[in-house]
Amino acid sequence: xxxxxxxxxxVLLVHAYLDGELDPANALAIERRIAADPALAAELAxxxxxxxxxxxxxxxxxxxxxxxxxxxxxxxxxRTDTAPSWRALAASVALAxxxxxxxxxxxxxxxxxxxxxxxxxxxxxRALMASQPTDVVSSDRHAVKPWFNGxxxxxxxIIDLAQDGFVLVGGRIDMIGSTxxxxxxxxxxxxxxxxxxxxxxxxxxxxxARGSLNGYNLIDWSENGVxxxxxxxxxxxxxxxxxxxxxxxRPDG
Amino acid sequence: xxxxxxxARFASVVTPHLADAFALARWLTGDRADAEDVVQEACLRxxxxxxxxxxxxxxxxxxTIVRHTAYSWLGKNRRSAVVVVDDLEAVERAQAExxxxxxxxxxxxxxxxAKADAARLEAAIATLPVQFRETLVLRDIHGLDYREIxxxxxVPVGTVMSRLARAxxxxxxxxxxxxx
Numbered sequence: 001x002x003x004x005x006x007x008x009x010x011v012l013l014v015h016a017y018l019d020g021e022l023d024p025a026n027a028l029a030i031e032r033r034i035a036a037d038p039a040l041a042a043e044l045a046x047x048x049x050x051x052x053x054x055x056x057x058x059x060x061x062x063x064x065x066x067x068x069x070x071x072x073x074x075x076x077x078x079r080t081d082t083a084p085s086w087r088a089l090a091a092s093v094a095l096a097x098x099x100x101x102x103x104x105x106x107x108x109x110x111x112x113x114x115x116x117x118x119x120x121x122x123x124x125x126r127a128l129m130a131s132q133p134t135d136v137v138s139s140d141r142h143a144v145k146p147w148f149n150g151x152x153x154x155x156x157x158i159i160d161l162a163q164d165g166f167v168l169v170g171g172r173i174d175m176i177g178s179t180x181x182x183x184x185x186x187x188x189x190x191x192x193x194x195x196x197x198x199x200x201x202x203x204x205x206x207x208x209a210r211g212s213l214n215g216y217n218l219i220d221w222s223e224n225g226v227x228x229x230x231x232x233x234x235x236x237x238x239x240x241x242x243x244x245x246x247x248x249x250r251p252d253g
Numbered sequence: 254x255x256x257x258x259x260x261a262r263f264a265s266v267v268t269p270h271l272a273d274a275f276a277l278a279r280w281l282t283g284d285r286a287d288a289e290d291v292v293q294e295a296c297l298r299x300x301x302x303x304x305x306x307x308x309x310x311x312x313x314x315x316x317t318i319v320r321h322t323a324y325s326w327l328g329k330n331r332r333s334a335v336v337v338v339d340d341l342e343a344v345e346r347a348q349a350e351x352x353x354x355x356x357x358x359x360x361x362x363x364x365x366x367a368k369a370d371a372a373r374l375e376a377a378i379a380t381l382p383v384q385f386r387e388t389l390v391l392r393d394i395h396g397l398d399y400r401e402i403x404x405x406x407x408v409p410v411g412t413v414m415s416r417l418a419r420a421x422x423x424x425x426x427x428x429x430x431x432x433x
Contacts, residue, residue: 008415015418019392021399042360047421049363050428054393057371058378063275067289071271071296075263128269190310215261233265235308 010037014044018051113220116176116198116229121213123174123183124194124231133192134170134185144171148182156182156197157226159249166193166242186242193232193242200227208243210236219243262303267296270315273395277316280390281323283379287330295322313401320387320405327383361429369428377427385420392417 013030016022022030034040127133136147141158148155151173160168169185174196186193206222217239219230230243267274274295278288295318306314369377378386387406391397402417403410 012414012418015421016399016414019399019417021414042363045363046360046366046425047418049366050421050425051393053367053369054374057369057374058394060272060276060395063271063292064285064289067271067275067292068268070289071293074293074297075300125264128265189308190312191308215258215265233262233308 010040011043014040015047018044018047116227117211117213117218117220119176120174120194120196120229120231121216121218123196124192124216125214127172127183127185127194128192133172133194135172137170139168139170141168144168144184147171148173152180152182154182154199156184158184159246161186161242161245161249164241164245165189166245188234188238188242191232191234193230193234193239195246196229196231198227198229199225201225203227208240208247210240212236221247223247259300259303262306263296263300266303266306266311267299267315270312273312274315274319277319277387277390277395278323280378280386280394281320281383282326282331287326291323291326292319294326295319298322310401310404313397313404316391316395316397316405317407361425366425366428373428374424377424380427381420381423385416385423388413388416389420389424393421 010030010033013022013026014034017027017030017034030040034044136144138144138147139162141160145155145158148171156171158168162168165188166186167188169187169192171182171184173180174183174194175181176196176198179198181196181198184195184197186195200222203222203225205224206220206227208219208221211218211220216231216233217236219236219239219242221228221243228243228246230239230246232239232242234242271292274292275288278291278295279285282288282291295315298321299315299318302318378389381389384406388402391402391405392399397405399410399413399417402413406413408416
């Protein structure tokens with residue numbers, strides 16, 4: 001073997017250390033070796049500089065704007081009848097509002113809950129398509145709550161469910177009709193859950209009910225003058241588990 | 254299963270990763286127009302397979318399909334671009350045994366690396382063998398972790414580690430040589 005390059009294995013560990021891939025024991029061990037070996041320290045500095053400059057100079061860029069249309073055409077979907085299109089959904093929400101305002105279309109008239117569900121699913125989908133599903137990013141509910149306090153009359157109840165696998169990602173404000181409502185975003189594995197808290201002062205408490213819209217699972221329940229909606233591509237039973245945990249958790253903050 | 258469900262799933266699973274899909278396809282084919290063809294074909298494959306997607310890491314799933322599609326495309330259109338990396342590793346070993354050391358000749362300071370501009374970095378990445386290139390790009394540009402890269406490139410995590418370290422060293426050497 002060669003003598004003037006560092007042996008292979010510590011070099012791999014240096015790179016894995018840089019990438020945060022080592023468990024604490026191995027990380028500690030390689031830190032000691034780096035401290036004792038200038039060649040490994042230089043390797044770490046170079047790899048770190050390379051990673052930094054790549055991120056800065058060559059970020060993932062937006063695809064060409066016409067690519068979406070090209071793919072939709074290839075899939076036999078036109079832009080307007082694509083079910084997931086946020087604009088199409090927004091249009092259907094607007095249409096629902098128009099229908100609801102007159103009495104001529106009694107058979108078609110959606111209930112307020114139908115409209116809320118459509119708006120909530122639309123908000124969730126729009127968030128999935130955006131680069132960030134939240135406007136405030138934090139897993140700390142004590143950071144998320146004050147963000148809401150500055151923006152809407154009543155900050156939502158925020159529960160830490162990380163120990164059950166549902167990690168708080170952050171929050172955003174969605175619109176239902178002309179009402180701004182707080183939305184919390186949780187993540188489990190790679191699934192996002194939007195939890196929307198809609199003020200409903202006159203509403204009686206109601207137990208958890210399941211539904212689905214546009215391929216997303218929805219769960220709603222009402223308590224203490226608030227109707228909660230949870231929407232996700234997560235399976236219905238896991239989403240219900242999330243709802244149950246949120247509902248039964250002690251409000252300790 | 255209705256096709257509306259498929260459309261909704263496509264929108265929630267595939268569409269959010271279109272930028273990543275296009276970027277990876279461009280790194281693999283080296284050309285924007287070719288990358289568009291690859292992404293379109295990958296989206297068709299993803300749409301056909303979406304009913305069977307069992308959930309989990311959507312980005313890794315999409316990038317796996319993009320990579321497969323890009324490799325089929327390269328095999329059809331640019332056979333010479335796909336070099337089997339096992340051979341490369343054998344060549345490196347042989348060089349090392351003959352004392353032709355790869356690590357020593359050009360190891361620039363980290364300050365110099367940090368100053369490299371986009372064009373130089375792109376050119377240096379383009380010279381990497383495709384298996385090294387994809388590993389580096391998935392880690393340092395897309396930000397995937399080792400396990401995700403292992404899933405996308407269908408190799409063990411240990412192989413990801415060694416390819417990544419080799420790819421970074423080659424890139425650093427290329428940047429160093431450019432500067433001479």
